[in-house]
Amino acid sequence: MKSKQISIETGLLSNARLCLSPNHDDRPDESEINLIVIHNISLPPGQFGGEGIDQLFTNALDKNEHPFYEEIVDLRVSSHLLIRRDGEVAQYVPFHKRAWHAGESRFQGRSMCNDFSIGIELEGTDFEPFETIQYDVLIQTITALLDAYPGLSAGAITGHEHIAPGRKTDPGPFFDWDRLSRHFNTSLPAPADCA
Numbered sequence: 001m002k003s004k005q006i007s008i009e010t011g012l013l014s015n016a017r018l019c020l021s022p023n024h025d026d027r028p029d030e031s032e033i034n035l036i037v038i039h040n041i042s043l044p045p046g047q048f049g050g051e052g053i054d055q056l057f058t059n060a061l062d063k064n065e066h067p068f069y070e071e072i073v074d075l076r077v078s079s080h081l082l083i084r085r086d087g088e089v090a091q092y093v094p095f096h097k098r099a100w101h102a103g104e105s106r107f108q109g110r111s112m113c114n115d116f117s118i119g120i121e122l123e124g125t126d127f128e129p130f131e132t133i134q135y136d137v138l139i140q141t142i143t144a145l146l147d148a149y150p151g152l153s154a155g156a157i158t159g160h161e162h163i164a165p166g167r168k169t170d171p172g173p174f175f176d177w178d179r180l181s182r183h184f185n186t187s188l189p190a191p192a193d194c195a
């Protein structure tokens with residue numbers, strides 16, 4: 001995956017499956033894209049490969065389909081990208097737009113991380129390892145993002161649990177930060193609370 005596969009004009013990855021979410025708006029400053037936030041998600045929880053994530057991000061969940069869906073059916077959330085267990089990438093929000101993935105959050109003195117971050121979901125849970133291909137695709141995707149958006153840096157990659165401690169636990173203990181740190185030759189996750 002080369003950087004030319006990100007169009008700055010459209011904010012889209014050319015090799016991603018497009019499933020646009022209405023749950024986004026404008027960033028306060030489009031040129032301020034400074035952070036990558038890693039998440040995990042699975043719907044129903046612990047089940048992989050279904051349509052629940054697309055449905056959540058497009059406000060199309062059927063609350064009768066699973067008891068958990070009743071709790072989340074009214075959420076208005078999204079992420080820029082999802083990397084599925086088989087390595088497929090789905091894009092829900094163009095990168096220059098603000099996806100609603102982080103909620104109340106703080107990174108190195110700045111609150112409202114949605115304003116200045118890109119959210120990447122890995123299909124997974126807090127309770128089991130991610131797939132090798134997910135790391136391969138994640139690293140390729142981050143490399144393309146770093147090339148395309150000069151405000152990003154390899155040292156500014158962190159987890160949802162780090163920017164929303166006590167409230168969020170993803171990507172969780174099975175996410176292999178060392179793998180990312182080795183590849184990008186930096187220490188990850190970036191600490192959320194030091195300047």
Ligand SMILES: [Zn+2]
Nearest residue numbers: 039040160170
């Ligand atoms: Zn999250």
